[in-house]
Amino acid sequence: MAAFQNAITDVPGILVGHAADAEALTGCTVVLCPEGAVGGVDQRGGAPGTRQIDALRPVHLVQKAHAVMLAGGSAFGLDAASGAMRWLEAHGYGFDVRVARVPIVPAAILFDLAIGRADVRPDAEMGYRACLAATSERPAEGNAGAGMGCTVGKALGPQFGMKGGLGTASVDLGHGLVVGALVAVNAYGDVLDERGDILAGCLVPGAEPPRFADALAVMRARAGEAADADRFGTLPAETSHTVIGVVATSARLTKEEANKVAQMAHAGLARVIRPAHTMFDGDTIFALSTGAAAGEVNLVGAFAAEVLARAILRGVRAADPVPGWPAVKGRA
Numbered sequence: 001m002a003a004f005q006n007a008i009t010d011v012p013g014i015l016v017g018h019a020a021d022a023e024a025l026t027g028c029t030v031v032l033c034p035e036g037a038v039g040g041v042d043q044r045g046g047a048p049g050t051r052q053i054d055a056l057r058p059v060h061l062v063q064k065a066h067a068v069m070l071a072g073g074s075a076f077g078l079d080a081a082s083g084a085m086r087w088l089e090a091h092g093y094g095f096d097v098r099v100a101r102v103p104i105v106p107a108a109i110l111f112d113l114a115i116g117r118a119d120v121r122p123d124a125e126m127g128y129r130a131c132l133a134a135t136s137e138r139p140a141e142g143n144a145g146a147g148m149g150c151t152v153g154k155a156l157g158p159q160f161g162m163k164g165g166l167g168t169a170s171v172d173l174g175h176g177l178v179v180g181a182l183v184a185v186n187a188y189g190d191v192l193d194e195r196g197d198i199l200a201g202c203l204v205p206g207a208e209p210p211r212f213a214d215a216l217a218v219m220r221a222r223a224g225e226a227a228d229a230d231r232f233g234t235l236p237a238e239t240s241h242t243v244i245g246v247v248a249t250s251a252r253l254t255k256e257e258a259n260k261v262a263q264m265a266h267a268g269l270a271r272v273i274r275p276a277h278t279m280f281d282g283d284t285i286f287a288l289s290t291g292a293a294a295g296e297v298n299l300v301g302a303f304a305a306e307v308l309a310r311a312i313l314r315g316v317r318a319a320d321p322v323p324g325w326p327a328v329k330g331r332a
Contacts, residue, residue, distance in 0.1 A: 005138040008180035008311075010170040011248040013037065013290040016182060017134030018145030018166075019126045025116025025322060028071035028080040029145030029166060030130040031182060031246045034093045036064030037288040040258030041106065042266055047242060048282030049109040051078045056286070058256045062104055066093050067131075068286045069107035070146040070184050070244050073121030081107035083127025108284040110186040110242040112149025114158050115325065139182065141167050142318030146184040146244070151325055152273075152316065153190050153201030154241065155215040162200045163327040164191075167315025169307045176250060176293035179300055181265070181307040183245030185315045187273045188280045190215045193313065200316045200328050210326070216274060242282040243269060245311065247304040249288070251295025262287035264301030268308035 020027025071077035094101030147166025154161040170180030190201025321327040
């Protein structure tokens with residue numbers, strides 16, 4: 001048996017590949033399950049960008065996905081999923097419609113246009129390169145793939161935020177049952193550590209040494225502005241955010257159960273990101289079940305939340321600073 005990697009790739013049948021532009025600070029990450037995995041999804045927040053997630057709903061025909069694409073680039077980045085479809089088709093994977101095999105590749109994007117270059121976004125070619133790079137090894141974290149342009153703590157605007165990133169984690173529950181998560185952390189809110197203290201987030205303008213403003217305190221100070229109904233619709237585009245990720249398990253789940261696991265996983269996001277699921281976030285979590293082991297849905301969902309929370313903290317801690325965006329690395 002392969003050594004435990006504390007990564008989503010500990011789930012048998014799951015591969016991960018990154019592709020990115022380090023100069024433009026954007027990229028994509030593919031979670032490949034070429035043989036197919038029963039899929040589910042749960043989307044929260046007011047600013048999502050997704051593709052083909054309806055296929056994962058319980059009432060629809062298709063039962064399995066062949067990959068999930070996570071990308072930067074805002075809505076432009078959804079093109080990366082086309083590259084994954086091309087790779088899967090070339091290798092004979094997909095939903096058999098007799099005259100062809102159609103790969104099922106749900107996708108979600110995050111907003112990273114305000115960092116690096118706004119005119120360079122993940123496209124089909126980058127998505128294809130991510131598939132070429134996909135392996136069962138432990139994926140790179142931090143400024144990697146879809147985490148390349150991630151930032152957090154932007155309640156006072158992007159100039160007072162910090163660098164986010166991509167993280168992964170897993171747990172072996174025994175008897176062949178593994179639950180793993182991979183997430184790109186690009187949140188409006190602050191990220192809290194295991195003690196509930198702010199790990200990364202909104203910084204007080206001009207403070208020396210730098211200190212956290214606390215996103216909830218910032219929002220409370222704006223309470224008198226709530227009567228302005230247009231305020232939230234007129235904020236600049238760079239205040240858009242979104243945390244996107246995948247939880248995967250070796251448990252045999254139905255489509256309904258996979259959707260429940262995706263729903264329960266959001267509890268992990270809300271534990272370590274404050275506030276979560278705002279109108280500026282399009283938080284989207286996918287669930288994949290490879291079906292190699294027995295596993296009860298409540299158990300799987302509970303630990304999906306645990307590993308997602310750990311993956312979020314790992315992604316922020318692994319991120320490297322870039323010009324204008326300090327990171328947890330290097331802070332006292």
